[in-house]
Every structure is written in C-alpha cells, then in structure tokens.
Amino acid sequence: MASESVELNNRAISLPNLMKYTFGTKDAIPERDKSITERFSRLRREFPVMGMRRTVEAIILTHQHKMPHILLLKIGATYFKLPGGTLEPGEGDSEGLHRILTTLFGEPFIADDGQHIFAPFPCEIREVVANWWRPHFEPTQYPYLPSHITRPKEHRRMILVELPPEGCFHVPGNYNLLAAPLFELFENTPGYGPVIASLPLSLSKVGKILQSILPILSNRDHKGTCGKIGVVGGSLEYTGAPYFAAMTSLRLGADLAHVFCRPEAAVVIKSYSPELIVHPILCTPGCEAKFDEWLSRLNAIVVGPGLGRDADLDELFPKILTSVVKKELLLVVDGDGLFLLQKHLDLVKGYGKCMLTPNAMEFQRLEKAVGFSPTSFDAPDTELQTSVARLASHLGSLTVVRKGRSDIISNGVVTFDCSLPGSPRRCGGQGDLLSGSVATLAFWASEKCVENGGMLACLAACSLIRSCAEISFEKFGRGLVASDMIPVIQVALKHLLEQK
Numbered sequence: 046m047a048s049e050s051v052e053l054n055n056r057a058i059s060l061p062n063l064m065k066y067t068f069g070t071k072d073a074i075p076e077r078d079k080s081i082t083e084r085f086s087r088l089r090r091e092f093p094v095m096g097m098r099r100t101v102e103a104i105i106l107t108h109q110h111k112m113p114h115i116l117l118l119k120i121g122a123t124y125f126k127l128p129g130g131t132l133e134p135g136e137g138d139s140e141g142l143h144r145i146l147t148t149l150f151g152e153p154f155i156a157d158d159g160q161h162i163f164a165p166f167p168c169e170i171r172e173v174v175a176n177w178w179r180p181h182f183e184p185t186q187y188p189y190l191p192s193h194i195t196r197p198k199e200h201r202r203m204i205l206v207e208l209p210p211e212g213c214f215h216v217p218g219n220y221n222l223l224a225a226p227l228f229e230l231f232e233n234t235p236g237y238g239p240v241i242a243s244l245p246l247s248l249s250k251v252g253k254i255l256q257s258i259l260p261i262l263s264n265r266d267h268k269g270t271c272g273k274i275g276v277v278g279g280s281l282e283y284t285g286a287p288y289f290a291a292m293t294s295l296r297l298g299a300d301l302a303h304v305f306c307r308p309e310a311a312v313v314i315k316s317y318s319p320e321l322i323v324h325p326i327l328c329t330p331g332c333e334a335k336f337d338e339w340l341s342r343l344n345a346i347v348v349g350p351g352l353g354r355d356a357d358l359d360e361l362f363p364k365i366l367t368s369v370v371k372k373e374l375l376l377v378v379d380g381d382g383l384f385l386l387q388k389h390l391d392l393v394k395g396y397g398k399c400m401l402t403p404n405a406m407e408f409q410r411l412e413k414a415v416g417f418s419p420t421s422f423d424a425p426d427t428e429l430q431t432s433v434a435r436l437a438s439h440l441g442s443l444t445v446v447r448k449g450r451s452d453i454i455s456n457g458v459v460t461f462d463c464s465l466p467g468s469p470r471r472c473g474g475q476g477d478l479l480s481g482s483v484a485t486l487a488f489w490a491s492e493k494c495v496e497n498g499g500m501l502a503c504l505a506a507c508s509l510i511r512s513c514a515e516i517s518f519e520k521f522g523r524g525l526v527a528s529d530m531i532p533v534i535q536v537a538l539k540h541l542l543e544q545k
C-alpha cells in the first residue's frame with residue numbers, strides 16, 4: 046500500500062509510504078547562524094527593522110510498517126528540527142512554506158539564464174496544527190502568547206503538509222532526513238525539545254483515543270466498575286441541566302449516576318428518569334457531611350449544571366470543591382459552577398484532575414477573574430487557542446475546554462482544536478451533555494492510566510457531543526433539543542470508533 050489514509054485533527058489526510066520515495070542529495074545549504082548565540086544575536090539585530098520573526102515549519106507525515114512517522118532534519122549528532130524557515134516580510138504562510146520546502150527538497154537544475162534553482166517540491170500545505178511564541182531574544186518558548194508580552198520576538202507555526210503517494214526528496218548535504226515514529230517523539234522533550242515532543246498529542250486521532258480510553262466490558266465486572274459519576278447541580282429554575290449531564294454519563298456507559306441537588310429540584314429530576322440516584326441535600330443542614338460521605342464512593346464529579354447562583358452557595362461551593370480536591374477525585378466544573386468559581390480559582394489552581402468546560406461567556410468571565418483582558422467572541426481561531434492555553438497555563442496546567450464554533454482544549458502545553466461540524470442548532474443543554482461525557486471519559490482514561498488522560502478525554506468528549514449533534518440534527522432539524530441527542534450517544538461513539 047503506497048498511502049494510508051488517516052484522520053488527524055478530525056480531517057482525512059493520506060500518509061505516503063516512504064518506500065515509494067527516492068532520496069538524492071544536493072549542495073549543502075549552510076545554516077545562517079553557526080550557534081544558538083549567533084541566532085539570538087541576529088534575531089535581536091533584525092527585530093527593530095523587520096519586527097516579529099514569523100517562522101513556518103512543516104509537519105510531514107509518512108507511514109512505515111503502518112505506523113505514522115514525522116520527517117525531521119538532523120544536523121550534527123543530536124540536533125533535530127522540522128523542515129521550515131523564516132517568512133519574508135508580507136509573505137503568506139502557505140506560499141512561504143512551499144518556497145522553503147522547495148529550497149530544502151526540490152530538485153536542483155540550471156535555468157535558461159544560468160541560475161541554479163529548484164523545481165517546486167510537490168506537496169499540499171494544509172492547516173496549522175500548533176503555534177509557539179518566543180517572548181524574548183532567548184530560547185524560552187510557549188505554546189501561547191503570555192498576557193504581559195506585547196511584542197513577541199518570534200511566532201512559530203507548525204503546519205500539516207501532505208505529500209503525494211510517491212516522489213523524491215533532494216536533501217542538502219549538511220542535513221540528514223529521517224522519519225521518527227510518533228511514539229518516539231511523544232513527550233520526549235530531552236531528545237527533541239518541547240515543540241517536536243508535543244506534536245504527537247496535537248495530531249492525535251479521535252477514534253484511536255477513544256479506543257485507548259474505553260473500558261472493555263466483562264462479566265467479571267461489578268456494578269460501579271465502569272464508573273460512578275456525581276453531578277452537583279439542580280435548582281428550582283434548572284432541573285434539565287443536571288439530568289442531561291448525569292444521563293449522558295449513563296448512556297455513554299457509566300454504571301451509576303448521582304445528582305446532588307436542592308430539595309425543590311429533586312422530585313422533578315427523579316421524575317425524568319428512574320435511573321438517576323437523586324440526593325436532595327444542597328444547602329440543607331448537614332449537607333457537607335452527607336456530600337462528603339457520598340464522595341468517597343464516586344469516581345468523578347461534575348459541579349455546576351443548573352446549580353444556580355443563590356447567595357447561600359457562596360459558602361457551600363468552596364466547601365464542595367475543597368472536599369473533591371482533598372479526595373483527589375476527577376473534577377469537571379461547568380455552568381453555574383464556573384460562575385461561582387471566579388471567586389475561588391485558588392482552590393483548583395494546579396489541580397491536575399480539574400477540567401473546566403466554559404462556553405464563550407463563561408470563558409470571558411474566567412479571563413477577567415484572573416486579570417486577563419477578555420478575548421472577543423469573534424476572535425480568529427488562533428487567537429482563541431492562544432487565550433485558552435494562556436488561561437490553562439495561568440491556572441497551573443489544568444485542562445480548559447472552551448466550547449464554541451470549534452472546541453478548544455488546552456492544558457497550557459498542548460492545545461487541541463475539535464472542529465467536527467456538529468450542528469447549527471444552538472439549543473440549551475448541549476454543554477451539559479459535554480460535561481457528563483468529559484467526567485465519564487476522564488474516569489475511564491484514568492483507570493487505564495492513559496498519558497494525558499484528561500486532555501484526551503476532553504477531546505474525545507467534544508468529538509462525541511458534536512457528532513451526536515450532527516446525527517440528531519439530520520433527524521430533528523431546527524426542532525432539535527438536547528434530549529434528542531442522548532439516544533444517539535452510542536451511534537456517535539460507534540461512528541467515531543470506526544474512523545479509519
């Protein structure tokens with residue numbers, strides 16, 4: 046097989062087999078700077094004239110023995126880099142990257158006027174997979190633009206490049222071109238540096254991720270093995286939200302779902318479904334002790350759907366968070382939980398098992414709460430990605446999922462973008478479905494000790510809920526409501542698992 050088609054970042058891309066490629070060498074293209082010190086001196090010299098340096102780098106994927114590999118250039122014994130270079134002033138990303146790849150890999154020939162030039166390197170420039178910024182004239186770089194930096198010195202973009210099924214690389218003599226398997230790069234910062242080491246996560250495939258997370262059902266399991274999920278929410282006004290979150294966890298495959306709500310919401314929630322275990326305890330005497338006792342039996346907690354914002358929660362909410370963190374449980378904060386969290390961010394700062402799932406408005410509130418200026422709802426995707434990574438990093442690398450036209454997921458180091466089509470229907474409750482599925486998938490990922498389980502669970506959950514929306518929209522059109530999405534959870538899951 047010359048070319049395998051795989052789904053990366055939810056888009057089909059074909060990976061050529063390197064066996065179908067030939068390799069030639071051509072004259073060396075000396076590195077412009079002889080050392081790292083020289084590189085930064087030149088950056089400093091050029092900055093006042095040229096402004097921020099814009100660098101584009103190619104993620105060229107191939108497959109060998111059915112395993113995806115990324116092409117790297119090796120210089121000397123230990124230095125690896127992605128094929129790429131600096132854009133000219135005013136040059137676009139695609140145009141510039143194609144020019145650079147042509148210089149690096151195009152066939153050399155002599156033009157009619159005697160000039161040594163290169164034949165255009167055949168490839169297709171696809172989407173940006175990752176962004177990194179260099180705030181100062183020094184090696185430190187971030188996958189987001191730190192808020193206090195107004196004049197970054199370099200912006201690096203990693204761009205997916207698709208190759209035809211066969212072809213030829215003409216490699217400059219001073220480089221070795223090699224294909225590194227993704228698993229070798231994964232989190233291997235000492236070997237490849239932070240940028241290359243983070244690429245496998247940025248490129249992860251949803252079907253594979255789900256497969257690695259889902260528990261295998263067995264007759265040896267007992268009730269609870271597949272998860273006991275708690276939802277803290279439900280008030281006089283909002284009874285649907287906690288039901289959606291808890292029911293999603295059951296319909297996804299968790300064994301037990303508990304709802305901790307205000308007494309006035311309990312009978313209503315219970316009447317929606319006999320499956321839910323409903324505790325009418327919120328803001329009642331002895332609530333904390335009762336909640337604490339139940340917590341010990343649960344695996345993951347969603348705090349916030351339909352919780353309300355009444356004054357008595359000011360006292361209870363931080364106590365709930367403290368108990369969850371003390372018991373080291375997986376924690377998803379959503380809906381009104383995010384509203385209340387503004388005053389209590391310190392309680393979750395640095396808590397790696399915490400996942401925040403804000404919508405556009407809730408995200409802005411969190412930004413303001415930490416002193417960042419809020420990112421506009423309509424900001425371009427790259428700016429939103431930067432803002433989500435900045436917030437996640439500021440909060441001590443917990444996971445932030447900003448829901449929207451594309452869902453952006455970041456832990457401050459790695460940022461994913463889930464842009465499956467979903468549906469154009471914006472009815473309430475879809476975010477509650479997401480929070481219930483994040484909690485369940487995060488528990489399963491933690492049980493299987495999946496590396497970066499929280500991030501992958503969030504990516505998988507976003508893909509799942511968008512897929513549910515897409516499938517159910519086909520049937521219900523503009524009349525689609527959140528309840529219509531719950532029965533298709535397993536259909537959507539199967540669909541994602543079957544992704545090639």
Ligand SMILES: NC(=O)C1=CN([C@@H]2O[C@H](COP(=O)(O)OP(=O)(O)OC[C@H]3O[C@@H](n4cnc5c(N)ncnc54)[C@H](OP(=O)(O)O)[C@@H]3O)[C@@H](O)[C@H]2O)[C@@H](O)CC1
Pocket residue numbers: 282283284285286287349350351352353379380381382404405406407422449473474475476477
């Ligand atoms: N059936 C039930 O029980 C349900 C209960 N729910 C529960 O309700 C609670 C409050 O949640 P919430 O989302 O209504 O409150 P909040 O965050 O203050 O947003 C309010 C305003 O923000 C804006 N806005 C939001 N997104 C935006 C965007 N993308 N782009 C632009 N603007 C955007 C928008 O403003 P508007 O357009 O109205 O001016 C919106 O009205 C919470 O606990 C939740 O779980 C829901 O789950 C629904 C089903």
Ligand SMILES: Nc1ncnc2c1ncn2[C@@H]1O[C@H](COP(=O)(O)OP(=O)(O)OP(=O)(O)O)[C@@H](O)[C@H]1O
Pocket residue numbers: 380403404405448449450451452466467468469471472473474475476477478479507510511
């Ligand atoms: N513009 C959009 N296009 C496609 N999908 C979207 C869009 N906006 C949001 N979604 C999807 O809808 C789901 C819920 O996101 P939303 O922003 O409505 O959350 P929310 O306001 O917290 O929901 P809830 O009504 O449950 O409180 C997410 O899975 C998200 O991917």
